[in-house]
Amino acid sequence: MFVLIKLIQSLFGALHSEGTPGQLAAGIVLGSFLGLTPLFNLHNALIFAALVLLNVSFAGGMLGWALFVPIGFLGDPLFDLIGHSLLLAPSLRGLWTSLYNTPIVPLTNFNNTVVLGSLVFALLFSLPLFFATHWAVARYRVTVGERVRQSKFYRAVTASKVYNVYKMFRP
Amino acid sequence: MSRLKIFRWRAVGPLLVLLVIAGILWWLFADTIARHESQKVGTQMLGAKVEIQKLHLDLRHGKVLISGLTIASPHEAFKNLLQADELVADIDMLPLTEKKLVVDRIVAKGLRFGTPRQTDGRVAAKSSDGIAGRVLAETREWASQFQIPVLQLATGKISIDSLDPRRLSTIPAAEALGARADSSRRAWQTAFDTLRLGPTLDSASATLERLRHARATDLAALNDGRQAIDRLKRARARVTALERGVKTGVAELQGGLAGLDSARRRDYAFARGLLKVPSLDAPAIGAALFAPGALKPFERVLYYAQLARRYMPPGLLPRATTGPSRVRRAGEDVRFPKERALPAFLLRSAELSFLLHPTSDQPQQYAGRLTGLTSEPALYGRPTVFGASGPQLAAGAMLNHVRAIPVDTAGATLGGIMLPAFEVPGVPLRLDPGAATTQLGFALNGDTIRARFAIRSTNVRWTRDSGFANSTIANLIWRAVSGISNLDVESRLSGALHHPDLAVRSNLDQAIASRLRAVLGEQVAAAEKQQRDRVDALINDKVGPVRARVNEVQTQAQARVAQQRARLEDVQKQLEQRLRELTRIRLP
Numbered sequence: 001m002f003v004l005i006k007l008i009q010s011l012f013g014a015l016h017s018e019g020t021p022g023q024l025a026a027g028i029v030l031g032s033f034l035g036l037t038p039l040f041n042l043h044n045a046l047i048f049a050a051l052v053l054l055n056v057s058f059a060g061g062m063l064g065w066a067l068f069v070p071i072g073f074l075g076d077p078l079f080d081l082i083g084h085s086l087l088l089a090p091s092l093r094g095l096w097t098s099l100y101n102t103p104i105v106p107l108t109n110f111n112n113t114v115v116l117g118s119l120v121f122a123l124l125f126s127l128p129l130f131f132a133t134h135w136a137v138a139r140y141r142v143t144v145g146e147r148v149r150q151s152k153f154y155r156a157v158t159a160s161k162v163y164n165v166y167k168m169f170r171p
Numbered sequence: 172m173s174r175l176k177i178f179r180w181r182a183v184g185p186l187l188v189l190l191v192i193a194g195i196l197w198w199l200f201a202d203t204i205a206r207h208e209s210q211k212v213g214t215q216m217l218g219a220k221v222e223i224q225k226l227h228l229d230l231r232h233g234k235v236l237i238s239g240l241t242i243a244s245p246h247e248a249f250k251n252l253l254q255a256d257e258l259v260a261d262i263d264m265l266p267l268t269e270k271k272l273v274v275d276r277i278v279a280k281g282l283r284f285g286t287p288r289q290t291d292g293r294v295a296a297k298s299s300d301g302i303a304g305r306v307l308a309e310t311r312e313w314a315s316q317f318q319i320p321v322l323q324l325a326t327g328k329i330s331i332d333s334l335d336p337r338r339l340s341t342i343p344a345a346e347a348l349g350a351r352a353d354s355s356r357r358a359w360q361t362a363f364d365t366l367r368l369g370p371t372l373d374s375a376s377a378t379l380e381r382l383r384h385a386r387a388t389d390l391a392a393l394n395d396g397r398q399a400i401d402r403l404k405r406a407r408a409r410v411t412a413l414e415r416g417v418k419t420g421v422a423e424l425q426g427g428l429a430g431l432d433s434a435r436r437r438d439y440a441f442a443r444g445l446l447k448v449p450s451l452d453a454p455a456i457g458a459a460l461f462a463p464g465a466l467k468p469f470e471r472v473l474y475y476a477q478l479a480r481r482y483m484p485p486g487l488l489p490r491a492t493t494g495p496s497r498v499r500r501a502g503e504d505v506r507f508p509k510e511r512a513l514p515a516f517l518l519r520s521a522e523l524s525f526l527l528h529p530t531s532d533q534p535q536q537y538a539g540r541l542t543g544l545t546s547e548p549a550l551y552g553r554p555t556v557f558g559a560s561g562p563q564l565a566a567g568a569m570l571n572h573v574r575a576i577p578v579d580t581a582g583a584t585l586g587g588i589m590l591p592a593f594e595v596p597g598v599p600l601r602l603d604p605g606a607a608t609t610q611l612g613f614a615l616n617g618d619t620i621r622a623r624f625a626i627r628s629t630n631v632r633w634t635r636d637s638g639f640a641n642s643t644i645a646n647l648i649w650r651a652v653s654g655i656s657n658l659d660v661e662s663r664l665s666g667a668l669h670h671p672d673l674a675v676r677s678n679l680d681q682a683i684a685s686r687l688r689a690v691l692g693e694q695v696a697a698a699e700k701q702q703r704d705r706v707d708a709l710i711n712d713k714v715g716p717v718r719a720r721v722n723e724v725q726t727q728a729q730a731r732v733a734q735q736r737a738r739l740e741d742v743q744k745q746l747e748q749r750l751r752e753l754t755r756i757r758l759p
Contacts (some may be wrong), residue, residue: 096505113494
């Protein structure tokens with residue numbers, strides 16, 4: 001239940017923040033990386049740092065993460081397939097061999113089929129996701145955004161204490 | 172219009188706090204995490220539980236200290252493969268940045284082997300997942316291919332399975348021969364009928380009668396006589412042809428009768444096969460007595476050799492292994508070895524000191540050395556070598572996976588070990604080998620295996636199972652072996668790995684075999700005679716009438732041919748005689 005409330009808070013917080021649709025879309029894209037790829041990997045530490053340090057919507061990031069975790073689980077067989085075909089492609093063997101024997105790079109676990117497959121998928125998916133989210137947020141704000149802001153439900157959700165934590169990272 | 176800021180500088184503080192917290196957590200829990208991960212990876216690799224009491228990472232000095240290492244046996248439920256009091260490893264730190272573990276030196280102290288444990292530590296035996304599970308399943312299947320003869324000497328009785336008449340080959344053969352005899356009889360009858368000898372003989376007889384009253388000048392009668400002789404000759408030719416056919420048919424029927432005798436011999440052999448007679452052959456007795464126990468060391472060594480081949484494959488091609496277990500799909504980790512680079516794992520040298528007979532008054536101290544254990548032998552360029560020696564031990568092993576065809580060899584001689592007493596299979600005896608010397612030789616060159624396992628003891632003790640006190644055979648075997656105080660068992664394995672030959676011999680084989688032959692020989696002969704009588708009783712009712720029918724058919728056919736031929740010859744002779752008389756020139 002707490003997760004659901006937090007998700008709704010994130011959703012409203014992001015949609016009604018002062019951030020631009022571009023900041024929100026960028027946050028969701030970064031969050032999608034956290035959700036789509038296996039979490040405990042070096043590249044996700046960098047993504048998280050970027051989400052915190054870059055002036056993008058942190059709430060959007062949390063929202064993207066929460067939304068894409070189940071998609072990540074469902075997509076694992078596909079990611080495994082993508083990673084397998086990339087890692088065992090003869091034409092790419094030289095690239096992988098040099099990366100594998102380069103300091104630090106192997107710590108990213110790029111040589112795991114699911115990690116590489118999901119990362120490549122997330123990268124390819126990031127551009128369409130960014131533009132689609134950008135367009136959807138802009139449309140929301142000019143159409144039903146103001147009516148939602150005036151609703152009792154919105155006021156009840158945003159009044160909770162968790163919202164205050166969110167405000168700390170709002171763009 | 173205000174310029175959009177790219178960085179959120181005020182978040183640097185919380186991020187740094189987060190990093191500090193992560194650092195503190197690492198400092199607090201690094202040892203625990205490393206211990207859990209080591210246990211998990213070790214268990215996954217060996218197919219048996221790996222337990223570590225304490226692990227300390229001293230990264231500043233590049234050292235890892237492990238205390239209380241226990242590795243369970245992958246094959247035995249409540250036994251450990253080894254235990255170590257303390258292991259100190261010197262780690263090369265730089266390769267860790269490439270996720271490569273290079274251990275310069277390990278010093279292991281207080282190693283103990285085969286110690287008991289409280290819980291079942293087998294993992295691969297319960298699940299065939301992972302490399303260890305698959306290798307274990309393969310080696311088990313490999314071991315199960317050997318057909319080990321079973322001795323049934325407990326009671327010394329020869330049992331006989333029921334004899335099913337439908338499985339005897341003589342009965343259908345007799346029925347077929349009977350049908351063939353009937354068919355021949357009908358065919359020959361038809362052939363006789365088509366000869367039409369009656370009219371020819373009647374006509375010839377009538378001509379002969381006319382000639383008897385004819386004169387020499389009666390040229391028409393003389394001509395009729397000559398024509399009658401020609402007809403008789405043609406009839407004789409037809410009879411001769413029929414005779415040839417009858418002879419051939421008779422020979423076939425005789426062959427059928429001989430076939431019945433062969434079928435009877437086959438049925439005797441089949442019936443003899445239904446006797447459950449203990450093997451009297453010494454090599455078979457050796458295999459029955461000791462093969463189950465002798466196969467185990469081969470199976471175990473093969474398990475570790477095959478495991479080494481999976482984890483230490485030759486060549487430099489990318490290779491995929493199952494990824495780390497996690498909530499998400501594990502996927503596969505692909506390794507990309509590179510020439511002149513470090514392997515993913517390398518143990519340059521390990522110095523081992525261990526105790527044998529740790530509970531005895533004088534435990535024996537041994538020392539061993541392992542070098543070049545690596546995940547990519549082609550990169551390391553040298554084989555993995557192990558050697559250990561001590562007062563009663565000499566052991567060595569070499570895993571050479573540097574070239575395309577891997578060669579694994581191992582040899583060990585261990586003296587003074589107390590082997591556990593065991594029930595001798597199929598015999599109501601228990602053998603306590605006492606302090607024995609065991610030898611193992613193992614060579615796996617590509618897919619060709621040659622292995623030898625031997626046990627020698629000079630102080631064996633025998634005890635008999637009281638449940639078989641009244642068994643004659645048990646008494647005889649007891650008398651045969653109870654005086655033997657030395658035991659010499661040797662098993663050899665050779666050939667293609669997928670289907671090698673196993674030979675087991677022992678000094679007990681001949682003793683037991685000769686006793687069995689002396690006692691069971693007469694019983695076996697009596698049982699075989701009994702089986703032959705049973706076969707005869709079942710088939711004689713069928714074979715006797717058929718044999719009589721065949722004889723009758725051939726006798727009848729031959730007699731009839733002879734009779735007809737004689738009649739034709741007689742009439743022809745008389746006609747020729749009369750013609751000669753009529754045509755003879757009489758001088759005045």
